Amino acid sequence: MRIRRGVLIPLLVLVLVPTAAAYFQWLAFGLPTVHVPAGGPGVEPHGFPFWLRIGHYLNFLFVILLIRSGLQILAEHPRLYWNVHCTPNSEWLRLTPIEVPTDRVWTAKDDARYLTPWIGLPGYRHSVGLARHWHFLSVLFWVANGLIFVVLLFGTGQWRRLAPTSWSIIPDAWAVFVYYATFHLPPEPNPFYHFNALQQLAYFGAVFVLAPAAILTGPSMSPALTNRFRWYPKLPGNRQIGRSFHFLIMCGFVVFLVAHVTMVVVTGFARNMNQIALGVDEETWFGVIVGLTAIGVVVVLNVLANWSAWRYPRAIQHVAAAVVTPIMNQLLNDVAPVAEFGREDVSPFLWPNGKTPTSAEWRELAANDFRDYRLKVFGLVENPVELSLDDLRAMPKHAQITLHHCIQGWSGIAEWGGVAMADVIALVRPAPEARMAVFRSYGEGKEGGHYYDSHAIENLRLPQSLLAYEMNGEPLTILHGSPLRLRVENQLGFKMVKWIKSIEFVATYKDVGEGEGGYNEDHEYFGELANI
Ligand SMILES: Nc1nc2c(c(=O)[nH]1)N[C@H]1C(S)=C(S)[C@@H](COP(=O)(O)O)O[C@H]1N2
Numbered sequence: 001m002r003i004r005r006g007v008l009i010p011l012l013v014l015v016l017v018p019t020a021a022a023y024f025q026w027l028a029f030g031l032p033t034v035h036v037p038a039g040g041p042g043v044e045p046h047g048f049p050f051w052l053r054i055g056h057y058l059n060f061l062f063v064i065l066l067i068r069s070g071l072q073i074l075a076e077h078p079r080l081y082w083n084v085h086c087t088p089n090s091e092w093l094r095l096t097p098i099e100v101p102t103d104r105v106w107t108a109k110d111d112a113r114y115l116t117p118w119i120g121l122p123g124y125r126h127s128v129g130l131a132r133h134w135h136f137l138s139v140l141f142w143v144a145n146g147l148i149f150v151v152l153l154f155g156t157g158q159w160r161r162l163a164p165t166s167w168s169i170i171p172d173a174w175a176v177f178v179y180y181a182t183f184h185l186p187p188e189p190n191p192f193y194h195f196n197a198l199q200q201l202a203y204f205g206a207v208f209v210l211a212p213a214a215i216l217t218g219p220s221m222s223p224a225l226t227n228r229f230r231w232y233p234k235l236p237g238n239r240q241i242g243r244s245f246h247f248l249i250m251c252g253f254v255v256f257l258v259a260h261v262t263m264v265v266v267t268g269f270a271r272n273m274n275q276i277a278l279g280v281d282e283e284t285w286f287g288v289i290v291g292l293t294a295i296g297v298v299v300v301l302n303v304l305a306n307w308s309a310w311r312y313p314r315a316i317q318h319v320a321a322a323v324v325t326p327i328m329n330q331l332l333n334d335v336a337p338v339a340e341f342g343r344e345d346v347s348p349f350l351w352p353n354g355k356t357p358t359s360a361e362w363r364e365l366a367a368n369d370f371r372d373y374r375l376k377v378f379g380l381v382e383n384p385v386e387l388s389l390d391d392l393r394a395m396p397k398h399a400q401i402t403l404h405h406c407i408q409g410w411s412g413i414a415e416w417g418g419v420a421m422a423d424v425i426a427l428v429r430p431a432p433e434a435r436m437a438v439f440r441s442y443g444e445g446k447e448g449g450h451y452y453d454s455h456a457i458e459n460l461r462l463p464q465s466l467l468a469y470e471m472n473g474e475p476l477t478i479l480h481g482s483p484l485r486l487r488v489e490n491q492l493g494f495k496m497v498k499w500i501k502s503i504e505f506v507a508t509y510k511d512v513g514e515g516e517g518g519y520n521e522d523h524e525y526f527g528e529l530a531n532i
C-alpha cells in the first residue's frame with residue numbers, strides 16, 4: 001500500500017493541527033466552558049419519532065452494505081488517481097503491493113486483488129459483478145430511504161435539531177472538540193432535547209453534505225452519463241477525481257460511524273440506546289436489548305448477502321436485472337454518447353484486458369497481417385456478408401477520441417478509427433425480428449470458451465458505435481484487439497469485444513452461451529447494466 005505524500009501530508013495536517021491546537025488551548029487556558037441548553041418537555045422539537053428511528057436504522061443497514069460492496073469494487077482496481085488516464089504509478093493511493101511491471105503484459109484483470117469476505121461484499125477476487133449488484137440494489141433503497149427521511153425532517157420540524165441556525169455553533173463545536181481531542185468528556189446536553197454543537201454539526205454533515213456528495217459523485221463514473229454530458233465529470237474535475245472523491249466520502253462515513261458509535265457508548269450507553277431504539281428518554285435494559293438485537297439483524301443480513309452472492313449468484317444477478325436495470329435504463333438508456341476529446345487528451349497508456357487469442361487460426365491470420373481475415377456478418381439479416389479488412393477500409397471511415405470506462409474502475413482516452421456499426425447494419429439489413437447483435441471473439445475468456453458479448457441493435461446505430469481497426473492513428477495492436485474490435489462508448493469496456501471473429505444478428509441472446517448476454521455476464525454475473 002502506498003499513499004502519495006501530496007495527499008498524506010494535507011490529511012495529517014487536517015487531523016494534527018486542530019488536535020495540537022486543542023492541546024495547546026487546554027494546557028495554556030484550561031478546558032473551555034461549554035454552554036449546555038436545558039432539556040425538558042417544553043423544548044420543541046424533541047425526541048426521536050418512529051419514522052426517524054426506522055429511517056436511521058435502515059440508513060445504517062444500507063450504508064454498511066454500500067461500504068462493503070464498494071470496497072469490493074475498489075479491490076477490482078485497487079488504485080486511485082487524480083488523472084483520467086490511470087497511468088500506472090501515477091496513482092495517489094495504491095492498495096496493492098504490486099508495481100505494474102513494464103517488462104511483460106500486465107492486464108487490469110491481473111491487477112485485481114483478493115478481499116476478505118469479512119470486509120468485502122461478496123469477498124474474494126473477481127467478484128465485481130456481484131458486488132455491483134449489491135451496491136446498486138442497496139443504493140436504490142438507501143436513496144429512497146434518505147429522501148423520505150429528509151422530507152419528514154422538514155415536514156415535522158425535526159430539521160431544526162440538525163441544521164445550524166447561528167454562527168455561534170462554530171465556536172461552540174470547537175469548545176466541544178477541545179474536550180474530545182484531549183480525551184475529556186464535556187458536559188453533555190440530553191440528546192433527547194438537544195445535541196451538543198459538534199454532534200449537531202457532524203449529523204448535519206452526514207445527512208446534508210456526505211450523503212448528497214456520495215450520490216452526486218457516483219454517476220460521474222457512468223460511461224453513459226459522462227460520454228453524453230461531458231460537463232458532468234468536470235464538476236469534480238474528471239472521472240477519476242469523481243471516483244477518488246466517492247472513496248474519500250466513504251472514508252468520511254467510516255470516520256463518522258466510528259466516532260458516532262464510540263460516543264453512543266461512552267456518553268451513557270443505556271440511555272442512548274433507549275432513545276435510538278425505542279424513542280424514550282429512559283435507561284431500561286429493554287431498550288439496550290432491542291438496540292443490540294437490531295444491530296445483530298444487520299450483521300445477519302450482511303452474512304446473508306455474502307452467502308446468497310456465493311450460493312445463488314445467478315439469482316442475485318437476475319434480481320438486480322429485474323429491480324435495478326429498469327430504473328437505470330429509464331435514467332441512462334437511449335442517451336447517445338457525444339463526448340469527444342482532443343488529440344492532446346489521449347492517454348499515454350491504456351490498461352489492457354483480456355486473453356490474447358492463441359488459436360492456430362488466429363495466429364495464421366496474424367502472421368499474414370490479416371490479409372486472409374474475413375469478418376463474418378450473418379444471422380437474421382437479408383444480406384449476410386464476409387468482409388476483408390480492405391472491404392472495411394473502403395467503407396466510410398469514422399474516427400473518435402473517447403473515454404473508455406472499465407467495470408473495474410479504470411479509464412483512459414484513445415482515438416479510434418473504423419467503420420460505423422450503423423453502416424454495417426445498413427449493409428446487412430437486419431430482419432424485423434432481429435434485436436441484438438452478438439460479437440464473437442477469437443480470444444478466450446478467463447475460464448476457457450470463446451469471449452463474446454451482445455448489444456441492442458438500436459444502441460449500435462448510435463454514433464460512437466464503431467468497429468475499430470485503428471487506435472491512435474495506427475493499426476490496432478495485438479494487445480488492443482487486432483484486427484478488429486468494438487467501441488460502444490455509452491457502455492462499459494467488457495462489452496467491447498476485441499479480436500472480433502463474427503457478428504451474428506439474433507432476436508435474443510438467451511440462446512447464446514449461458515443466455516445472459518455475454519461471456520462475463522455468463523461467467524462473472526456481470527449485469528446488463530453496462531451503462532453505469
Ligand atoms: N475478446 C475479448 N475482448 C475483450 C475482453 C476480453 O477479455 N476478451 N475484455 C474487455 C474488457 S473488460 C475491457 S475493459 C476492454 C479493454 O480494452 P483494451 O485492452 O483495449 O484497453 O476490452 C474488452 N474486450
Ligand SMILES: [Mo]
Nearest residue numbers: 406407493494
Ligand atoms: Mo473491463
